[in-house]
Each structure stands twice: as structure tokens, then as C-alpha cells.
Amino acid sequence: MALRGGRIVGPLVAAALCLGLLVPVHSTGAAPGERDRDNATIRKMIGRMTLEEKVGQLFMTYAYGQSADDPAPAMVASNQQTYGVDNFEQLIDQYHLGGIIYFAWSNNVNNPTQIAGLSNGIQESALSQRSAIPLLVSTDQEQGVVVRVGPPATQFPGNMGLGAARKATYARTAAEITGRELRAIGINENFAPVADVNVNAQNPVIGVRSFGSDPGLVSTLTAAQVEGYQSQNVSSTAKHFPGHGDTNVDSHTGLPVIHHTREELDTIDLPPFESAIERDIDAIMTAHIVVPALDDSGRPATLSKPVLTGLLREQMDFDGLIVTDALTMEGVRQTYGDERVPVEAIKAGADVLLMPPDLDLAYNAVLDAVRSGEIGVGRINKSVYRILNLKMERGLFKNPYVDEDAVPSKVGTPGHLGTADEITNKTVTLVKNDDDVLPLPANSSQDVLVTGWGVSTTKTLADSFAERGATSEVYETGANPNEAQRQTAATKAGSKDLVVVSSQRAWISSGQQELVRDLLATGTPVIVLAVRDPYDIAYFTDAPTYVATYSYSPVSLKATARVLFGEVNPTGRLPVAIPTADDPDAELYPYGHGLSYGG
Numbered sequence: 001m002a003l004r005g006g007r008i009v010g011p012l013v014a015a016a017l018c019l020g021l022l023v024p025v026h027s028t029g030a031a032p033g034e035r036d037r038d039n040a041t042i043r044k045m046i047g048r049m050t051l052e053e054k055v056g057q058l059f060m061t062y063a064y065g066q067s068a069d070d071p072a073p074a075m076v077a078s079n080q081q082t083y084g085v086d087n088f089e090q091l092i093d094q095y096h097l098g099g100i101i102y103f104a105w106s107n108n109v110n111n112p113t114q115i116a117g118l119s120n121g122i123q124e125s126a127l128s129q130r131s132a133i134p135l136l137v138s139t140d141q142e143q144g145v146v147v148r149v150g151p152p153a154t155q156f157p158g159n160m161g162l163g164a165a166r167k168a169t170y171a172r173t174a175a176e177i178t179g180r181e182l183r184a185i186g187i188n189e190n191f192a193p194v195a196d197v198n199v200n201a202q203n204p205v206i207g208v209r210s211f212g213s214d215p216g217l218v219s220t221l222t223a224a225q226v227e228g229y230q231s232q233n234v235s236s237t238a239k240h241f242p243g244h245g246d247t248n249v250d251s252h253t254g255l256p257v258i259h260h261t262r263e264e265l266d267t268i269d270l271p272p273f274e275s276a277i278e279r280d281i282d283a284i285m286t287a288h289i290v291v292p293a294l295d296d297s298g299r300p301a302t303l304s305k306p307v308l309t310g311l312l313r314e315q316m317d318f319d320g321l322i323v324t325d326a327l328t329m330e331g332v333r334q335t336y337g338d339e340r341v342p343v344e345a346i347k348a349g350a351d352v353l354l355m356p357p358d359l360d361l362a363y364n365a366v367l368d369a370v371r372s373g374e375i376g377v378g379r380i381n382k383s384v385y386r387i388l389n390l391k392m393e394r395g396l397f398k399n400p401y402v403d404e405d406a407v408p409s410k411v412g413t414p415g416h417l418g419t420a421d422e423i424t425n426k427t428v429t430l431v432k433n434d435d436d437v438l439p440l441p442a443n444s445s446q447d448v449l450v451t452g453w454g455v456s457t458t459k460t461l462a463d464s465f466a467e468r469g470a471t472s473e474v475y476e477t478g479a480n481p482n483e484a485q486r487q488t489a490a491t492k493a494g495s496k497d498l499v500v501v502s503s504q505r506a507w508i509s510s511g512q513q514e515l516v517r518d519l520l521a522t523g524t525p526v527i528v529l530a531v532r533d534p535y536d537i538a539y540f541t542d543a544p545t546y547v548a549t550y551s552y553s554p555v556s557l558k559a560t561a562r563v564l565f566g567e568v569n570p571t572g573r574l575p576v577a578i579p580t581a582d583d584p585d586a587e588l589y590p591y592g593h594g595l596s597y598g599g
Contacts, residue, residue: 042388045131046381053131054384055366056096058346060136060323061355063088064106066114068121075107083359088118089125095363096129098387099136099352102148102187109139109149112185112411116404119186123400134391134400136235136352138189141178144551145208145532152412153181154420157559159194159221160534161427161550163212163575164594168224170423171211175228175236177416182234184410186402188394189235191285191323193225195272196245201535201579202507205250208532208550212575213245213591215268219275226279233394237323238276240287241312242294242301243269251288251331255300262293274316282390283321284312286350288331299348302332303341308349321386323352327362339365346375351383424559427550429572430595431537434544437525439566439597440498444470451475451489451519452502453512457531457552461500464561470498479504480511490518499526504552506536507581516540529560534574538581538588548574569597 046054064070064078068088076086085091088100100122102108102115109115119137126135139148144158156162156174175193182190197218198210211221222238229236240251242265247256260269273284286302294311295304302308302324312318324345325332332341342353342362346369356362369375391397430438440446448470450462455476462472475492477485493499499519506512519526520542527545530536534548547563547570549556562568573594580586 038389038392042385042392045133045388046384049131049384051367051370051377051380053096053129054380055363055370057098057133057384057387058351058366058380059095059097059353059356059359059363060099060101060138061091061097061359062101062103062106062108063091065118066107066110067118068125070107078106088122092122092125092135093129095359096131097126097135098133099138099189101355102137102139104148104150112149112153112181113404113407115149115185115187116402116407120401120404123186127400133388134396136189136387136391136396137187138191138237139182139187140191141182141187142192142194142209143174143178144553144556147553149182149185149187151554154178154412154416155553155555156420157424157427157551157553157556158208159211160198160208160575161424161556161572162221163210163217164429164548164550164572165423165426166217166573166575167426168220170426171221172224172228173419174423175225176231177419179229179232179234181411181416183232184402184407186400187234188396188400189237189283190229191237191239192229193222193236193238194240195222195238195276196240196243197268197272198245198576199268200246200248201533201576201584202248203245204248204508205252206244210245213577214575215271217575219272222272223275223279226276226281230280230282235282235390235394236276237283237285238273238281239285240289240325241273241284242287242291242307243273244287244289245269247289251325252329255288255290255331255334257290257292260291260293265291265293270316277316277318281320282393283323283352284318285323285325288325288329299335299344300332302350303335303344303348305348313349319386321351321390322349324350324354326355327353328355328357333357338362342366343369343375346379346383351386420555421559424555425562425568427556427572428560428563428568428570429534429548429550429574430563430570431534431548431574431578431589431593432544432546433595435525437527437545438564440564442468442565442567444468444565446470446497447495448472448498448500449475449489449492449496450500450502451477451492452500452515452529453477453479453504454502454531454552456554457502457504457557460554460557461502461529461561464558465500468561468565477511477515480509481515482511486511486515486518489515490522493519493522493524493526496524499524500529501526502529502531502552503536504530504532506530507533507539512536513539516543527564531557534576535578538578541588548572566597570594571596
């Protein structure tokens with residue numbers, strides 16, 4: 001008998017595993033006989049595939065365009081510069097891709113009906129290949145501050161807002177609605193939820209993308225969202241393993257080192273991923289972080305066999321897809337050259353290679369590694385099996401297409417939008433109300449200045465005040481206002497009845513900090529709205545009125561307006577502790593803090 005991932009398997013199965021002809025089957029609700037037929041079908045499919053087709057299945061990347069054959073000169077030029085092809089169709093044909101990821105900057109997500117047409121087009125391209133294999137189509141629809149598919153698709157407040165609301169049912173419902181709408185436009189994998197526990201107030205890359213700083217809360221809401229997405233037949237992908245929550249380095253631009261002990265990893269970072277695995281999550285995304293307690297070689301987790309195979313596969317018994325974070329990020333490129341990164345990721349245990357900076361170089365590097373014997377064909381077969389198995393589980397072989405005509409009746413429906421408003425109302429956190437400025441009187445006739453960060457943010461807030469009878473003036477000051485901008489804002493504030501100022505990561509902006517102080521010095525009542533990280537209050541503690549929204553999405557700003565005017569009683573509670581500006585270990589406001597009106 002042999003031991004695999006903590007499970008005893010028979011000698012024939014163990015031999016098949018070693019040869020790469022069989023991998024542990026991701027659990028499904030199918031009957032044993034049906035699973036056996038699916039397994040046999042997949043093995044036959046792999047047996048007919050060329051090495052080039054198998055390696056292609058391991059790659060997921062983007063292309064430019066609104067459709068699979070977009071002829072727009074700008075799109076063709078961008079694709080030619082990046083890949084040497086004109087469009088999605090040619091890219092899929094040349095590299096036999098297993099997956100595509102959508103972004104706004106690649107002109108993929110302009111509106112739901114267009115997205116559905118693109119999805120159908122690329123699936124048709126994939127199924128026209130010699131080996132007709134549908135695509136995993138993914139995006140990062142985390143909600144909150146990371147959104148690829150905007151309105152009219154339903155928007156939610158994001159993870160930290162859901163953490164402030166404190167209910168798993170809200171997290172699951174948000175994921176169900178998001179998943180239902182994604183599937184309606186042909187996106188069958190969402191790179192969400194973020195399962196990182198944000199225990200570092202100066203984390204530059206996670207922050208409000210996390211549910212909070214408490215591992216129990218993050219685990220509960222992660223599990224709820226996994227269930228929500230996958231109930232809609234959209235693969236959930238928890239990220240960023242083994243935990244990106246305690247760093248002050250952005251892995252997009254550098255290589256973070258997580259100094260947690262193994263005990264801290266077990267109690268802080270790993271529980272949310274364990275809860276996701278218990279809910280049978282389809283995929284887990286790696287982090288480009290060094291964790292010496294798990295691997296003292298200096299390799300980032302994405303390229304670490306002790307982390308991906310030893311910990312995730314064998315100790316945590318995960319048998320789904322391991323997806324790398326984007327291989328364009330500096331955190332993974334500092335250790336090896338671009339031709340070695342995909343090879344090392346596969347050797348570490350990754351199944352899906354996301355967005356290599358040079359696809360042709362990466363694709364051929366993997367082919368060369370297999371042909372030279374550095375990577376066995378059996379190892380490639382294991383990853384291809386997992387990929388095809390997931391595609392079969394999600395029904396893509398039966399029908400990968402969507403009904404483009406039905407999109408308007410499924411995306412951004414009144415029912416979905418109403419539910420989003422109801423949930424978002426529960427997320428807003430009143431942190432300070434020392435002068436009892438809130439709630440504001442209904443049908444206000446006040447003359448209000450709305451200033452601070454964000455062109456659309458300040459306009460949305462001003463419109464909300466105007467809708468309630470106030471006279472509102474907007475003066476947007478940007479991410480780091482200079483002295484002249486601050487002085488102009490203060491001059492305007494001096495003649496107003498009320499000032500509303502939006503802060504966005506003011507903890508890294510001295511200009512925003514000075515702006516709030518200058519506004520307070522005018523004597524006009526000031527309401528500070530932290531429209532992203534709640535930590536900003538530590539840098540202007542004299543502000544008597546402070547509200548955390550966790551998101552600058554309109555759905556959150558409109559909920560905030562309802563709270564400001566007392567139409568909704570604030571019930572959100574801080575899902576993180578807010579430390580002082582000078583000492584990260586000293587609490588200014590504790591986890592769970594939050595005020596309500598009249599209590």
C-alpha cells in the first residue's frame with residue numbers, strides 16, 4: 001500500500017499515479033459509475049493529445065480585443081506586438097491554450113453582451129482545434145476595489161466590507177449573484193475570494209481585498225464565497241497561498257518575505273485555505289512571496305516544491321488546480337529568468353501558468369524541459385488531467401456557450417441590484433462621531449463642500465447630497481494634494497455649512513493628511529470618509545467624525561449617504577484593528593469597534 005496526501009491507496013493506483021496516468025479526482029457529486037466514465041474519457045483524451053497540445057493546456061493568458069477576431073487596427077497591433085498574432089483566434093490556434101483571462105485594459109470587458117459574444121467566439125475557436133477542448137475563461141471579479149466587469153453588472157462592496165457586515169449569508173449571496181452573472185457572460189472561473197488575513201495595516205497590495213485580520217472571520221467568509229461561486233457553476237480560486245496578509249512589499253513590484261513562524265502560519269494564514277479546501281474549492285492561486293518557515297531556499301512560494309507539493313498537495317490534501325499568480329509580476333521574476341520561471345513552477349507543483357511575460361519563450365521552455373527529460377511527460381499529464389477534469393465537472397465539454405440574447409435578463413437585474421444595496425447598507429462603519437454631527441437632517445438645505453480623493457467618488461457623494469436637498473460643490477484634490485490645492489479647499493470650506501472629505505489610503509499620502517488638517521482648522525464641521533483602507537484615521541486623529549466605507553464603488557458610496565442621513569443605522573464593525581501611526585502594535589481602535597445611532 002502507498003500513502004498519498006494522507007490517504008492510503010492500493011499498489012495499482014500508486015503505480016498509475018507515479019506514471020502520471022491518474023491523479024486524485026477532484027470530488028464531484030456524480031455517481032461512482034459516472035465518475036469512472038468521465039475519468040476514462042479524460043485519460044483517452046490525454047492519450048490522443050500531442051505534447052504541444054498538452055503543454056498549451058497549462059497556459060492561461062490574455063489577448064486584446066472585444067471579439068475573438070477583432071479587426072480593429074489598435075487591437076491587431078497590440079496582439080502582434082505581444083504575441084505575433086492578430087487576435088484571440090490565432091493565439092489559441094498557435095499555442096493550444098487551456099485558458100483565457102479578461103481585463104479592461106485589454107478591451108475585453110466593455111459591456112455584458114459584448115463579453116458574452118467574446119466568450120462564445122473564443123470557445124468556438126478552441127473547439128475548432130484538432131483536440132477540441134473548451135477554455136477556462138477567467139477574470140478577477142473580487143468586487144470592491146478589484147472589479148473587471150463593471151456596471152450594469154451587479155457590484156458589491158468587496159471583502160473587507162463583507163467582513164464589517166459579519167454575516168456569512170451576505171458573503172455567500174454576494175458570491176452567488178456575482179457567479180450567476182459571470183456564468184451568464186461566459187466567464188467560468190473567478191479568481192476570488194482573496195483568502196489572505198490582513199494583519200499588516202501597511203500592506204500595499206491586499207488591504208481591503210481581505211475580509212479582515214481575524215483568521216476565523218476570514219475562514220468563514222472564504223468558505224461562504226467558495227460555496228456561492230461554485231453553486232453557480234463558476235470555479236472559485238482562493239488566493240494568495242500560503243498567505244499574503246503580513247507584508248509591506250507589493251509582489252507586483254518586489255519580492256515580499258513573510259517572517260511568520262510555522263505556528264503563526266498554522267493559526268493565521270492557512271486556516272482560510274483549509275476552509276476553502278473543506279468546501280471542495282476548484283482552484284488555489286499561489287503567492288510570489290518567500291516564506292522561510294516553509295522553504296528556506298529563498299524561492300517564492302510559486303516556485304517552491306515544499307510549499308506547493310509538500311504543504312498544499314500532501315499535507316493539506318488539496319487535489320484541485322494550483323494556479324500561479326501572474327508571471328509578469330516582479331515577485332516571481334527576481335529569482336529566475338523568464339524562460340526558467342514556468343519550468344520551475346511546474347516542477348514545484350503548479351498546474352496553470354498565468355500570463356507569462358513572453359508566452360512564446362515560456363511555452364517553448366516547457367516543451368524543451370519535457371523533451372530533455374527535466375520534466376517527465378507523466379508530470380505534464382497530471383496537470384492536464386486536473387485541467388480537463390475541472391472543465392468536465394463544470395459542464396464545459398457538454399456546452400461552453402452562453403445565450404447572448406438572454407444576458408440583459410440575467411445581469412444587473414433589479415433583484416440583484418436591490419440585494420446588493422441591502423447587503424452594502426450593513427457594511428458601513430461609523431468609527432467616530434464625537435461632535436454628534438451624524439446623522440444629518442433629512443431634506444438638508446445645507447451648503448456642502450465635497451472634496452478629497454476621486455473624481456467619480458466626489459461627484460457620486462455630491463450627487464447623493466443634492467438628491468437630499470443640499471447644495472453641493474465638488475472640489476477634487478487627487479491622491480496627494482499640493483499646498484495650493486489644500487489652500488483652495490480650505491478657502492472654499494470656510495464659507496460652507498459642512499465639508500465631506502474622502503480619503504483614499506491617506507496613510508501613504510502626506511498631502512491627504514495635511515488636507516484633512518487644513519479643513520479641520522477652518523472650524524466648519526468636517527466628515528471624513530475613508531473610501532478604501534480604514535487605517536487613515538490614525539494620521540488625523542483630531543477628526544471628530546470618521547466613517548469607513550471600505551470601497552469607492554458607487555454601491556458603497558450610496559450606502560454611505562444613506563447612513564450619513566440616518567436612513568440606515570450604521571451596523572458595520574471594524575474587521576481589523578486600527579493601529580496608531582507611530583506604533584503598529586498599539587491599538588487606536590480595536591477589532592470589532594463601531595458606533596450606531598442611539599446606542
